[in-house]
Amino acid sequence: MTNSSSVEWLVIDAGVGYAMSVADAATTRLRADIANKVSQGVKLGAPVFWRYELTSILTKSLHFGQLSEASAWQALELSSEIAIALVSPDDELVRQAYAWTLRLKRAAAYDSFYLALAQRLGCELWTVDHKLFKAVGAPWVRYVGSAEGKIP
Numbered sequence: 001m002t003n004s005s006s007v008e009w010l011v012i013d014a015g016v017g018y019a020m021s022v023a024d025a026a027t028t029r030l031r032a033d034i035a036n037k038v039s040q041g042v043k044l045g046a047p048v049f050w051r052y053e054l055t056s057i058l059t060k061s062l063h064f065g066q067l068s069e070a071s072a073w074q075a076l077e078l079s080s081e082i083a084i085a086l087v088s089p090d091d092e093l094v095r096q097a098y099a100w101t102l103r104l105k106r107a108a109a110y111d112s113f114y115l116a117l118a119q120r121l122g123c124e125l126w127t128v129d130h131k132l133f134k135a136v137g138a139p140w141v142r143y144v145g146s147a148e149g150k151i152p
Helices: 014-021 025-039 050-063 071-078 091-103 112-119 130-136
Strands: 008-014 043-047 086-087 124-127 141-145
Touching: 008 014, 008 025, 008 112, 014 025, 014 050, 014 071, 014 124, 014 130, 043 112, 050 071, 050 086, 091 112, 130 141
Parallel strands: 008 043, 008 124, 043 086, 124 141
Antiparallel strands: none
């Protein structure tokens, strides 16, 4: 993929946002990798609903006892400090996401918006969703979850 602008981008899904917000040993390496990219001038990007998804992941983790209420709240606060450009969909991005959803034979289009945005920006998509990674099978979609698939 080629980036048509002078800004280098990295699209991250909400699961990566979760990993950046929750302090645990399994996410240390990922946080360091992203911090390194950002220090090199790479801009983080995601669809506009990224914060909604991240909040949902945190409340789900709280509900199922994976995080304490204090930890979930702290992660929510930390997530607001992530410098990420949230992109609203225009008609073309919607069409591209729709096409990805059909191509992947999915019922919902959320993941497809991440794919369409990464394509538009000519950059990688980092995900902790192993099923998405395997379904797309493209070198610009990078699986950055744990070997056990525990993030989040």
